Amino acid sequence: MNDRVMKVLEFKKIKEQLVHHASSSLGKELAEKLYPSSELQEVTTWQEETDEAHQVIRVKGSIPLGGVYDIRPYVKRASIGGVLNASECLDIASTIYGGRILKKYIDDIDADELPIPIIRELTNNIVMLSELERSIKQCIDDHGHVMDGASDALRSIRSKIRTMESSVRDRLESYTRSKSKMLSDAIVTIRNDRYVLPVKQEYRASFGGIVHDQSASGATLFIEPQAVVELNNKLHSAKVQEAQEIERILKELSIKVANDEGFLRQNVAILSKIDFMTAKAKLAHQLKAAKPKMNSQGIIRMKEARHPLIPADEVVPNDIEIGADYTSIVITGPNTGGKTVTLKLVGLCTLMAQSGLQVPALDGCEMAVFNQVFADIGDEQSIEQSLSTFSSHMTNIVEILKEVNDKTLVLFDELGAGTDPQEGAGLAMAILDEVVKRNARVIATTHYPELKAYGYNREGVINASVEFDIKTLRPTYRLLIGVPGRSNAFDISKRLGLSESIIEQAKSLTGRESQSVENMIASLEESRRKADEDYQTAEVILEKANELKEELEKKWSAFEKQKEKLLKKAEEKAAKEVEKAKRQAEEIIEKLRQMEKHASIKEHEIIDARKQLEEAGFHANADQMQKTSKPSMDGEKLEPGDEVKVLTLNQTGHIVEKISEKEYQVQLGIMKMKVKRNNLQFVKRKEPIQEKPVASVKGSGYHIKPELDLRGERYEDALLQLEKYIDDALLAGYPHVSIIHGKGTGALRKGVQKFADKHPSISSHRSGTMNEGGTGVTIIEFK
The missing domain is CATH 1.10.1420.10 (MutS, DNA mismatch repair protein; Chain A, domain 3)
Known part of the structure; x- marks a missing residue:
């Protein structure tokens, strides 16, 4: 470039x-x-x-x-x-x-x-x-000082230095207390890296030692008393050692950096x-720039492009397009309308894009990569070379024409200006023809009226102008592609107060062709303005419609996806739960069947089986399992003792206890479980059994279970139940019983065993074996 x-x-x-x-x-x-x-x-x-x-x-x-x-x-x-x-x-x-x-x-x-x-x-x-970083951070603090911990030697040296400094200061401070009248100020200071005292000139002999400095007036001498010279010497020597050790540490770090x-x-x-x-x-x-799509076809498309050097609250965005339908734009119109800004905008955005910078335009912009960008912009008058403005421009244009080809972008500002209008217009058209013929991309500005019709009879060329507001007499800086610019001289003069008669006289002196062109341009501008307004209105409506359509489509799509997802998830979860419950129920039922085949069944096995069955879904997940079975349709009111069928297990048992209107405790063989009402089918009701008197002999048929489950009971309630149960067990004639209290904290176990020790009818007690429930069960033997 x-x-x-x-x-x-x-x-x-x-x-x-x-x-x-x-x-x-x-x-x-x-x-x-x-x-x-x-x-x-x-x-x-x-x-x-x-x-x-x-x-x-x-x-x-x-x-x-x-x-x-x-x-x-x-x-x-x-x-x-x-x-x-x-x-x-x-x-x-x-x-x-x-x-x-x-x-x-x-x-x-x-x-x-x-x-x-x-x-x-x-x-x-x-x-x-990390190793190099750690090595440096272990030696140097955040302020750039080598720390004591950088090495053992440095720590030792600095400790020695601090001790020596303390000794020197103590010695000198004794002088400040005892001979304060001989000192200009009762302080200890430093000169030439050695501790000294500010001594009045007349008391020099009282201190001896070495004079290191004196005040500007000569009234104060900075003396190192003889008494601390040796200490200062040792301190200085230690500081030299310190510097050497720091140098060694930094050298080691430098070697690591080099590695x-x-x-x-x-x-x-x-x-x-x-x-x-x-x-x-x-x-x-x-x-607020956008990434441009780059091409090598010389195509530039920018929507609402803004000059990057004009403040955001002042710049006027413009749409610019060149290189596809046309390769040249000729911008006409009055001065100060923004023609030059448009030229610089295109040129600067091209340089930015080719440098990897995004361009200040809307998303979707497109920029071309050119081999060269040429620009003839501004006043090129050179006093040193004795060149006029016209000559300077022509010199520059001659150099440009030597290198123009289809891979170049050319920007001409006020082409042909600075000479006779007719000759200048002719030159401008001839130069444009040459550049267009070489298929370069060119944007040129001019105020020559002859060029207003240039784009109408040349292929690949289009006219453009910058809009001017007649009401405010100010340019709007909007670029109008396809519409040549008007001079607006008569309209401006009229609004500024020039006599109507003078304006009419001026119009009569203007050629008919010129007036026709001006009228045509005015009509084009009005049509363009109306079309722009209609387009903007339609664009707003279309944008709102598209937004609404997209929003509705997104919501509907999201709804459908969520619905499918929830249904699928629910189906999968239900299927898994049912399958799991079925599998676990089958395992437990098989286990119970195996238990029934054996003569001796341990209490803890029954308890474990019951717990497994409940966990399998017949208690906590009973609702899910019942969904997979056909619910009972009989309206029989169930009572304790009624024979019923558990539908999900296809097993018959009898009601032990009514827990609620919807749930009952059912005895199935040797096992009890909680079952929902709609999982039970009434079979028959047994005749009530006449209870035998308490005075009957042992073994007389007094029915109680051989074990008592106290788990989950409060301590006092558990002991009351235990006392009643032992009496019932004695009447039933059991030789021994099992008390299930669980392991827990052991408090209930101790209470049971303490009760057994004091009861006159209990001969002994022991903890259960592994097969009987371990320490969670106490076996009580009767006399």
């Missing part, structure tokens, strides 16, 4: 803004070197990089790049044997840390949520030099690249 063009289009100001957005000197350096490329693939890659960084900033708010420094000079000096100072080592550690934080930040971003392959690949190549030279350079290159990409993204965010 031509440096003169870069200057004319003010590309340097864009670079200055970019430099401001860089976080480190590394990024600023790359920003200052920013230059457009004419290679499509390279420009496309640059745009992808900027867009990825812009995506991260939009979604995450920022990219962490703090604490990164340009450590390349330090690394180079260390690699050739130089010794780095503490501050330089600290900058290296900080840069390593900055790279580590950035790498973790990018790794934590969900690749599906935010695909950023370029940035991710860069951060993947950052080497985690990692390649990795450090690689990390710096990556960090500077990402900082540069982030700066471009921040600039795009500031300008």
Whole structure:
């Protein structure tokens, strides 16, 4: 690109803004070197990089790049044997840390949520030099000072220094107390790195020692008394040792830096690249810019494009298109209407796009990659070369015409100006014809009326103008493609108060052809304005309709998906629960059948089986299992003792207890369980059994269970139940019984055993064996 063009289009100001957005000197350096490329693939890659960084900033708010420094000079000096100072080592550690934080930040971003392959690949190549960072941080604090703990030797030396300093100060402070009248100020100070006293000139002989300095007036001498000279000498020697030890520590760190030279350079290159990409993204965010689609066909399409150097509250957005249906635009109209701004907008946005920067326009914009951008803009008068404005422009145009081809963008401002209007108009049309013939992309501004009809009889050329508001006598700065500009001289003069007769006289002196052209342009402007208004109204309605349609489609799609998801989930859950309950029920029933085949059945096995059956779904999940079975339709009111059929088990038993209107406790053989009413089918009702008197003999048929389950009972209630149960068991004639109290805290077990020890009819008691329930059961033997 031509440096003169870069200057004319003010590309340097864009670079200055970019430099401001860089976080480190590394990024600023790359920003200052920013230059457009004419290679499509390279420009496309640059745009992808900027867009990825812009995506991260939009979604995450920022990219962490703090604490990164340009450590390349330090690394180079260390690699050739130089010794780095503490501050330089600290900058290296900080840069390593900055790279580590950035790498973790990018790794934590969900690749599906935010695909950023370029940035991710860069951060993947950052080497985690944790050992070098740790070595530096263990030796140097955040203020750049070598810490005592950097080595045992340094800790010892500094301890010695502090002791010596304390001794010297104590000795000198004794002087400040005893000879304060001989001192200018009763303080201890330092001169030439040695502790001294400010002694009045006349008392010099009273102190002896060495004079290190004196005040400007000569009235005060800074004397190191002879009594502390030796101590100061030792202190100085210790400080020399300290400096040597610090030098040794820094040398070791410098060697470690040199060993990692390649990795450090690689990390710096990556960090500077990402900082540069982030700066471009921040600039795009500031300008509300969009990523352009790049092409090599010379096509430029921008909707609501804004000049990036004009404040946002002042700039007027414009639609610009060139390169597809037409290759040249001729903008006519009065001065100060914004023609030159439009030229600079197109040129500057082209340079920005070819530099990898996003352009200030709406999404979907398209920009071309040109080999050269030429611009003849502004007053080129040169006093030194004795060239007029016209001559200067012509010199520039001659140079441009030497290099124009189909890969160039040419911007002409006031083409042919500065000479005779007729000759200037002729030259302007001839120059435009030549550039158009070479298939270059050209935008030219002019105020010659002859060029207003230029685009109507030439292929690939279109007229344009900048809108002017007659009511306010101000330009609106809106670009009107396809409509040539009007002079507006008569309308402006009339609104400013010029006599109507003078205006009519002027019109009569103007050629009919000129008036016809002006009338045609006025008609075109009115039609264009009306069409724009109608288009904007239609666009708003269409946009609202599309938004409503999309919203309804999204809601309907989400509803359908949610409905299907919930139905599928419910079906799967129900199927799993039913299958699980069936499987567990079958296992438990089989286990019960096996139990019935054996003569001896342990109480804890019955309890465990009952618990398993309840967990399988006949208590907590009974509702789910009952959904899979046909509910009982009989309306018989069930009472304790009634014989019933448990439908889900296909087993017959009898009612033990009514828990509620919807739930009963049922005895199935040796097992009790809680069953819902709609899972029970009435079979028959037994005749009530006449209870035998308590006085009957042992073994007389007094019916109670051989075990008592006290689990879950309160301590006092449990002992009352135990006392009644023992009496009943004695009447029933049992030789022994099992008391189930569980393990728990052991309080209930102790209470049962204590009761057994005191009862006169109990001969002994013991804890159950493993088959009987272990320590959760106490077996009581009767006399």
